Amino acid sequence: MNSQQLFGEILRKRSFLCVGLDTEIEKIPEHLKNGEDSIFEFNKQIVDATQAFTIAYKPNLAFYEAYGLKGWQCLEKTVQYIRKNYPEQFIIADAKRGDIGNTSKMYAKAFFENMDFDAITVAPYMGEDSVTPFLGHKGKWVILLGLTSNKGADDFQFLDTPPLYQQVIKKSQFWASPEELMYVAGATRASILGDIRKLAPNHFLLVPGVGAQGGSLAEVAKYGMNAKCGLIVNSSRGIIYADKSQGFAKVAGEKAKELRDEMDDLLTAFLPKI
């Protein structure tokens, strides 16, 4: 999927919402826990209930790896299910990978070829030759960690002048175009989104941390939106664990719709002519 197609979906759905599929067996509704394939079943119902209001899904790989082989099967089935039934959705492997060249190539093969993800999150610490092997897969994206939304982001990402996260965003633009590179830009500090947007005016930003991690959608739009929206805003726990009853999926859908409605208004406010 290229950026124009992604923007097209945003306009069609009036949404730039990504739902994070951080599925844990302990947190899913009781009635699903003892099923044969409970994690996939949960994901499937969440996706069916939310897809009208989202443009993207983001399974976090850790949650699947934690269940070993069975987890990987659930992940593959989830990606296949979304791809088959809702082919317009952008599917992000939240993997935060990054290793030397030949290893990153293997990861790229795993996520882009074997599993048909659209994008993978990549950590920048090891530099250019840990990132570029993920590039050059037509229609596929690297989403590089710029500023993350966790407390530990303060430990290293703000070191140096200009701060490390800004140097990551600047330098990595020599490695790839905005047609295959996005940035993770933490939303718990929305004003800093403005600084990131200045450094990367044309890139899509994946904004985690709206919802359970805090962060206001209006602030994110104010500081982060560009002329082609340029935002994918994620919410995980605030949607998928909003309710634990038999009606969990319906409630998840309602929560997603609430965010979509807010996004609709923000698109109207910031992109009035489109």
Next chain:
Amino acid sequence: MNSQQLFGEILRKRSFLCVGLDTEIEKIPEHLKNGEDSIFEFNKQIVDATQAFTIAYKPNLAFYEAYGLKGWQCLEKTVQYIRKNYPEQFIIADAKRGDIGNTSKMYAKAFFENMDFDAITVAPYMGEDSVTPFLGHKGKWVILLGLTSNKGADDFQFLDTPPLYQQVIKKSQFWASPEELMYVAGATRASILGDIRKLAPNHFLLVPGVGAQGGSLAEVAKYGMNAKCGLIVNSSRGIIYADKSQGFAKVAGEKAKELRDEMDDLLTAFLPKI
């Protein structure tokens, strides 16, 4: 395994060698390629042939994930095989993970509980709360990326004064003791190992990059060894792909023995009284 046990194995084997199991189907000998379980079969033969000369094995996760479910099965089988037959070996998941707290906890569960690895490599970019969830598993270790051995290490790891990799090593010592924290310390620049050793006098250092990535073992020992050795030196391609004939495992064993013999001499030279 605690550090005293690890040092005990180093003295018993007269070796601080780790063999990297970066197994790719394209690179294994022809006669194994069409087998039912060729990657595991390759690993098994490599391990059997080299274990007398090594104290550790390090499967790089990317190479297994690239083969999807089948890859994970091979990885699990490989870990189980080593654990069962050579329980004294230290098994490192070269995963370079690192994510927010609850996610890292899931990874810790995957690698330490489900798969019984002894250690996992972790990337520092996201800071303390991405690292600490891996701690507190008795006898298990975090190996934090300090200085990596790839070209891209220059992009960010040397930024700021003191350089970022030194700040990572300093700050992370507040998070964990040398009984559960090691560092990756790239060997392509052996003199810098001396700087790392000064910052972390008591920590084990995992040194990649001896062999195919370059780096001299004598230099590594000179700059990196402490009173309890404190080194685990990895070689991957130089051992496992040294030969592609039917006799590949025998040659791998010979290559491992060559490195062990050199390590034996270096242990004698630098730790003469033990």
